[in-house]
Amino acid sequence: MTTQPDPRPFFTRSLDQIGEQVTAVRPDELSNRTPCTDYDVRALLGHVVSVLRRLALAGAGTDFSEVPGVIVGIDDEGWSDAFTRARDEVERVWADDGVLDRMVDLQWAVLPGRTALDAYTHEFTIHSWDLAHATGRIADLDPDLAARALEVLPAFAPPEQRSDKGTFGPVVPVPDDADIYTRLAAYTGRHP
Template sequence: MTTDTADDPRPTFARALDQAGRQVAAVGPDELGNRTPCADYDVRALLGHVVAVLHKLARVGVGEDARGIPDVIGGIADDGWASAFTRARSEVDRVWADDERLDRMVQLPWATLPGRTALDVYTHEFTVHSWDLAHATRRLAGLDPDLAEQALDAFSKLAPPEDRSERGPFSAVVTASDDADVYTRLAAYLGRRP
């Protein structure tokens, strides 16, 4: 079975992972303790989170339960994050190369969705976390604005302000200036304070 490229989330997902991978690779050991705009995460914890998400996506892609994988993976050497991300990403790429996985239902820790929808949602998560890392390490230049536009559009449907609570992953919308770039508007929409 061949997937219609117009309905295939993998190319955009790959762009989001490429961007995240560049941010991960740029982090130096002296930046691991920097605070990020993502609540409760310093750079080390956020790196542990993005690697954990990749492990979860690989596991659900083959029909296994991902709930046993922690939200933040630890135990990675200070200079080992880029290789940990690359290895986990290679596994995700291998698992999700199969077109049939796109239409299978996958059990995520927070929902059961078709594979293509799950990849689309995680495209936007990796886009936001790329900005989180870029903000925390002062490497904002070069982020893909098209990914942020898509994420802002998706999150306006997935996480409307009226559906948020204090215990959810997104805080109340923060006001952004009218001339703010798209990543600043995205961060503000998700409750981060850019």
């Protein structure tokens, strides 16, 4: 048994935050560009739903290689429902305390469940900013989630191991007094 804290409370907060962003997206915003260079808002929503589905399968010990990186075919008005269904499944699977202490195969790494869930907490925090930035809803973001992400991300994504072709690009310089989400976005290689 581990003494690491339970990551689920922060994971839930990150899902609450991104869920609010997903619900707020209007159909006329789906083609807006996001700071993720490969995604407009629609594709980013499809990626978020995909990550939730994959994380539920990984937590259940099931291969998720058939789940595409971006879910398509969701009606313009159906993103909130798709997110909610995927979230419900993730929370059902990860409610089992045993999943936290089991090794979980994420395809990009095999990690203890606690570590995996913590990593995805930060992914959803970052994607919340991406959606907020693309739709003009920045003021609604939880600064504590960004602060936690900035504390932990150097272990997951050290700046010296990045390139323009990776998940995180090189760190983008921002003023020292930039707000916490601007610093987080810049750390992950986004151009705030």
